[in-house]
Amino acid sequence: MRKLGGIKLSHHKNTENCQSVPLPLPAKVCIPMSMHIGAPCEPLVKKGDIVTVGQKIGDTEAFMSAPIHSSVSGKVTAISDYRMSNGRTCKVVEIETDGEQTICPDVKSPEVNDKESFLRAVRESGLVGMGGASFPTHVKLAPKQPVDTLCINAAECEPYITSDYRQMVEAPDEVIDGIVQVMKYLSIEKCVIGIESNKPEAIRILTEKAKTYSGITVSALPCTYPQGAEKVLIYNTLGRIVMEGQLPADQGAIVMNVSSVAFVSRYLKTGMPMISRMVTIDGDAVGKRCNAVVPVGTPVKDVLAFAECDTEKAERLLYGGPMMGVSISSFDDPVIKANNAILAFKKNEPAPKASACIHCGRCISACPLDLMPPDISRAYAAKDVDSLNKLKVMLCMNCGCCTYVCPAKRPVAEINQFAKALVTAQGGK
Template sequence: MKKLNGIKLKHRKNTENSVTVQFPVPETVHIPMSMTMGAPCQPLVKVGEDVHVGQKIGDTDAAFSAPVHSGVSGKVKSITDYRNAMGVVCKMVEIECDGLQTVSDEVKPPVVTDKESFIKAVRDSGACGLGGAGFPTHIKLNPKNEIDTLIINAAECEPYITADYREMMENPQDIIKGINMVKNQLGIKYAKLAIESNKPEAIKNFSEMANNDDSIDIITLPSAYPQGAEKVIIYNSTGRIVNEGSLPADVGVIVMNVSTVAFLYRYMQTGMPLVTRRLTVDGNAVREPQNVSAVIGTSFRDILEFCKADVESIIKLIAGGPMMGMSIPDIDMPVVKTSNALLAFNHYDERQTSSCIRCGRCVRVCPLGLMPADIDRAYKIKDIEELKKLKVMLCMNCGSCTYVCPANRKLAETNQLAKALIPRK
């Protein structure tokens, strides 16, 4: 089967053999009430209250959301407004840690007897897509359509990031058991664990583990970007096409990040919700690149100093990978549920933009066959009907077009601005 277009990147997996290091409990944590797609939560605690590890401190009645929990024990110091890197404002709970890490009485393995109680337990865990998108997992696992295939996304195609790879190397049993748990609870027949070819040891280990299980296929995908994008990994794993305006469930598929499925298995055994995050810390301003596990709410500054970064020299800070990550305006922003990497740079090449030379490279590399140069022209004249014809809403902002453009045009950025012009149904 022909694979979708993409680009070859220098993966720079400097930390692939760096065993995860536990970051010490900080003096204070700042926990935003919005860390996933969907509605923000409202604080369930007040200033001066004691909190414990695993305690739910934020929730909402909105269906499309996930609750927020504390990863530390201590006292609520303040509740303030917080603006994240996307400009979204929500409440933020500041907790002064007592260092005792007393576990809350709320933490106990959930009782799961059927699909409904399983979905409730998934929501109670606070789980979301740990690959960076932050889609609430209980919504994803409860589609209206019949699902026959579960795809576990273990591509991790972004440069630098090795957080999922360390999950695969350090907790492979949790992944396999998590896959079987989800399959059994949702009545899904088949599972595909899709891994990029640049992770041969992980492929070998999982192939041996799944050797006697006909319901789990270990798929080796070419090492190409953006292999881990949802529509791409679905097509390259199954041949199924997710059309514009459709969801993976519409073609009988659910896609889960490999770290998410492992976390869910552990939660069902222990009842400890999502309160920590493993993130890759790298970049030319970091003297000791490594994978760090920290409680949610730990400041980026503390993480960088732990990794011996020269914080005063940093001129570019990225949460996530360099292709689809988010530029961070404040080094004191906190680790959140979707934090899978922190990249700090003290120098980089700022490329100058020039006129389009109509070379067509952006078209050739687009996995979805879009025409970024034409979208760019239509956006400039605000031609909404033309943008619809050009299928701009299919763009997943992978950045491949920008990466290959010899004129250094910010095509992916323009695509996102163009999508904002299209009225939402």
């Protein structure tokens, strides 16, 4: 069977052998009330309140959301407005740590005995997709459609990032247990763990561990970015095509990130909500490349200081990988739940100037979904929504392969996003 894939990238998995280490407690954390797709939370605390580790500090009535917990014990010093990397503003709770890390009395292993209580527990844990998309997990785990397969996204196809890999080799039992719990409570019979074949150790360990359970298999994926894109992963592991406008559940699958599923296992045992996560710290401006377990809300500058980063020389800071990661504007921005990596790069040569499209077709060959970016660009320039719909621009997942390969250095993927916005604004699908 043909495998979907885009481009070959240099992996730069410099930190794959770096055992995760806890980050020293920061003096202050800033916890945004929106670290997920969906409705932002309202702060449950006010200035001057004393909070403890794992205490819920933000929540909302909305279904499409996930509560937020304090990652430290200390005193709330301010509740202010924060402009997130996507340009929107949300409330942020600033907490000065007291160094005690007193655990909140509410933190106890949840009582789970059926699907309903399981989903309630997942919601209370504050879990969102840890691979970067930050979709609330309790929503994802409650599809209306019947689901037969759990698909675990352990591709980690972005260069540099190794936090999922470290999770798999350091605590594979958490991964397997999390899978077993999800399968049990959602009555799913089958699970496939998709791992890019540049991680043979993870494939070996998980294949070994999965042997004792029926229904769990490991699938080695080709080393072509973007294997971790949901549609690509589902096609390459299950041979199913998620059609336009569909969710994975429409094809009977739920996709979960490997670190997310491991968190489910930890939460069910300890009841400690999502207050920290493993972050890969890398990039050419970083002196000590490492994997650190970072409290949510830690300012990026503290993370970089730990990794001996020369912030004077750093010119570009990324949440996530170089292909789909978000470049941030401030060293004060906090680490959020979906941050699998913080990358800091020195000033490189100036961005190449875009020149005329020479119709080389590299973007078409690179597109994992076989879209035609040159035609999309032309239709967008003409504001031709009808053609954009025919060209299926809404399928574009902004993986960036087209921009990466373009010899004319055109912002191909960016134009696709503009085109999608135009189609949406005109009431398209």
